[in-house]
Amino acid sequence: MIVEFSIVPIGKGEELAGPVARIIDIVDRSGLPYQLTSMGTIVEGEWDDVFGLIKECHRRMRQEAGRVSTHITIDDREHARGRIQGKVEDVEKTLGRQLKK
Amino acid sequence: MIVEFSIVPIGKGEELAGPVARIIDIVDRSGLPYQLTSMGTIVEGEWDDVFGLIKECHRRMRQEAGRVSTHITIDDREHARGRIQGKVEDVEKTLGRQLKK
Amino acid sequence: MIVEFSIVPIGKGEELAGPVARIIDIVDRSGLPYQLTSMGTIVEGEWDDVFGLIKECHRRMRQEAGRVSTHITIDDREHARGRIQGKVEDVEKTLGRQLKK
Amino acid sequence: MIVEFSIVPIGKGEELAGPVARIIDIVDRSGLPYQLTSMGTIVEGEWDDVFGLIKECHRRMRQEAGRVSTHITIDDREHARGRIQGKVEDVEKTLGRQLKK
Numbered sequence: 128m129i130v131e132f133s134i135v136p137i138g139k140g141e142e143l144a145g146p147v148a149r150i151i152d153i154v155d156r157s158g159l160p161y162q163l164t165s166m167g168t169i170v171e172g173e174w175d176d177v178f179g180l181i182k183e184c185h186r187r188m189r190q191e192a193g194r195v196s197t198h199i200t201i202d203d204r205e206h207a208r209g210r211i212q213g214k215v216e217d218v219e220k221t222l223g224r225q226l227k228k
Numbered sequence: 229m230i231v232e233f234s235i236v237p238i239g240k241g242e243e244l245a246g247p248v249a250r251i252i253d254i255v256d257r258s259g260l261p262y263q264l265t266s267m268g269t270i271v272e273g274e275w276d277d278v279f280g281l282i283k284e285c286h287r288r289m290r291q292e293a294g295r296v297s298t299h300i301t302i303d304d305r306e307h308a309r310g311r312i313q314g315k316v317e318d319v320e321k322t323l324g325r326q327l328k329k
Numbered sequence: 330m331i332v333e334f335s336i337v338p339i340g341k342g343e344e345l346a347g348p349v350a351r352i353i354d355i356v357d358r359s360g361l362p363y364q365l366t367s368m369g370t371i372v373e374g375e376w377d378d379v380f381g382l383i384k385e386c387h388r389r390m391r392q393e394a395g396r397v398s399t400h401i402t403i404d405d406r407e408h409a410r411g412r413i414q415g416k417v418e419d420v421e422k423t424l425g426r427q428l429k430k
Numbered sequence: 431m432i433v434e435f436s437i438v439p440i441g442k443g444e445e446l447a448g449p450v451a452r453i454i455d456i457v458d459r460s461g462l463p464y465q466l467t468s469m470g471t472i473v474e475g476e477w478d479d480v481f482g483l484i485k486e487c488h489r490r491m492r493q494e495a496g497r498v499s500t501h502i503t504i505d506d507r508e509h510a511r512g513r514i515q516g517k518v519e520d521v522e523k524t525l526g527r528q529l530k531k
Contacts, residue, residue, distance in 0.1 A: 131469040133503075141340040141396040141507065144517070148524035163529050164467050165517040166434040166503060174286075178279055185275075189304060194343040197302040198400065200436075200469060200501070203286070204295040204444065214447070214468040221451035226466050232368040234402075242406065242441040242497040245416070249423035264428050265366050266416040267333040267402060295444040299501065301335075301368060301400070305343065315346070315367040322350035327365050376488075380481055387477075387506070396507040403500040405492060 128203035129210050130177045133167035134185055136192030146191055150184045162211050167198070171211050229304035230311050231278045234268035235286055237293030247292055251285045263312050268299070272312050330405035331412050332379045335369035336387055338394030348393055352386045364413050369400070373413050431506035432513050433480045436470035437488055439495030449494055453487045465514050470501070474514050 136146055154161050154168055157180045161170045170177055181199060188195045204210075219225050237247055255262050255269055258281045262271045271278055282300065289296045305311075320326050338348055356363050356370055359382045363372045372379055383401060390397045404412075421427050439449055457464050457471055460483045464473045473480055484502060491498045505513075522528050 129468055131467075135337075135339065135398060137337065137339065137345070138341065138343040141394075143339070144520040144524050148521050151521060151525060151529070162467065163518055163521060164434075164465065164472060165432055165514045166470075166472055166505065169467060169469055174283055178283070182275055182279070185302070185304070189306075192343075194305040195302070196337060196398070197300075197304070198503070199298075199300040199302075201286070201296070201298040201300075202469065203290060203298070205290075211468045215466055217447040218451050218454060218466060221447050222454060226454070227464075230367055232366075236438075236440065236499060238438065238440065238446070239442065239444040242495075244440070245419040245423050249420050252420060252424060252428070263366065264417055264420060265333075265364065265371060266331055266413045267371055267404065268368075270366060270368055293444075297438060297499070299402070303368065312367045316365055318346040319350050319353060319365060322346050323353060327353070328363075376485055380485070384477055384481070387504070391506060391508075397504070399502075399504040399506070401500075401502040401504075403488070403498070403502075405488070405500070406497040407492075 128174070128177070128201055128207070129169060129171050129214070130181070130199060130201050131167045131169045132181050132184070132197065132199045134188045134195060134197045136188055137194040137196055139192045146188060149187060153184050153187060154180065160209075160211055169211055171209075229275065229278070229302055229308070230270060230272050230315070231282070231300060231302050232268045232270045233282050233285070233298065233300045235289045235296060235298045237289055238295040238297055240293045247289060250288060254285050254288060255281065261310075261312055270312055272310075330376065330379065330403055330409070331371060331373050331416070332383070332401060332403050333369045333371045334383050334386070334399065334401045336390045336397060336399045338390055339396040339398055341394045348390060351389060355386050355389060356382065362411075362413055371413055373411075431477070431480070431504055431510070432472060432474050432517070433484070433502060433504050434470045434472045435484050435487070435500065435502045437491045437498060437500045439491055440497040440499055442495045449491060452490060456487050456490060457483065463512075463514055472514055474512075
């Protein structure tokens with residue numbers, strides 16, 4: 128399954144690049160395929176691997192802030208693998224052209 | 229922490245009351261405090277209890293549908309307990325009046 | 330359509346009951362049917378009415394904070410009206426029992 | 431502001447690349463900067479431009495399906511421009527390395 132998540136500390140200032148970088152370090156070490164976008168982090172894997180990772184990231188953020196707001200979206204489709212790039216490529220194929228990356 | 233989640237089967241028809249009722253049965257048996265709203269289910273508990281429950285609900289829905297879209301929102305605040313009602317009551321106290329339930 | 334939204338100021342402190350109360354005052358004056366939950370505000374109406382309201386609430390919060398994070402979920406179903414209570418009642422009917430409010 | 435949105439038809443089949451491609455065509459013609467990811471579409475612009483676009487995309491999907499579920503996330507920060515790439519680059523700068531695109 129593909130999962131997008133974003134973890135935001137409440138009440139710790141507007142600048143989030145530092146906290147997000149510490150989260151991405153954890154994601155990177157997990158070995159799961161991932162993509163960082165301007166709105167969240169997209170990972171692909173089985174439930175326990177993905178949610179073990181998100182739990183670790185959320186807890187890390189809670190060490191920095193007394194209140195944390197986390198949003199998670201799951202797209203879970205039978206037999207789907209390699210879909211972080213694959214879903215975008217399917218749309219490009221239907222459109223008959225490549226999109227900006 | 230308080231967690232709202234919604235689990236939607238894709239491609240299985242527009243009418244969702246039946247699938248949602250089967251999910252609510254699982255939530256009810258979990259023993260966690262919860263509230264069903266028109267847009268999702270709100271539960272309160274520790275990470276492992278809440279995500280154990282959501283995993284079970286998500287898997288149940290995947291037995292009915294080959295593709296499932298799940299959204300989860302976490303509000304995790306230090307020392308916060310009894311917040312499904314408490315957060316609404318805090319806003320009512322600030323407003324100086326009760327809101328429709 | 331039914332729409333749930335939550336508007337969170339980033340970097341302005343952990344306590345959100347005050348800012349949320351000011352938003353609810355705006356929602357209340359709009360005349361649209363609504364419900365405040367611990368995780369957001371649910372309103373029902375046509376696109377322009379609902380998004381006119383959310384724009385006003387979001388702008389109000391931006392006067393208090395230099396950065397604002399807003400989440401919106403739409404459930405738009407043909408001919409559906411009175412669904413803030415109706416959807417929960419449909420699930421209760423399927424379950425054959427009433428849920429806690 | 432930066433806004434991510436995803437528009438999903440309920441009950442019209444599991445395969446969404448076709449409907450999503452028709453949405454992306456509308457986004458592309460809008461002239462707003464955008465990025466398609468596996469989990470949604472990210473656009474940058476002022477409120478009225480962004481929500482005029484999302485309304486048009488949502489309505490297009492409603493012509494194909496009697497029920498549509500749309501999720502929208504806004505990150506609105508004062509004076510922020512060019513942030514679809516900029517936010518990712520800020521994290522890379524903090525990490526001291528480039529991330530996979």
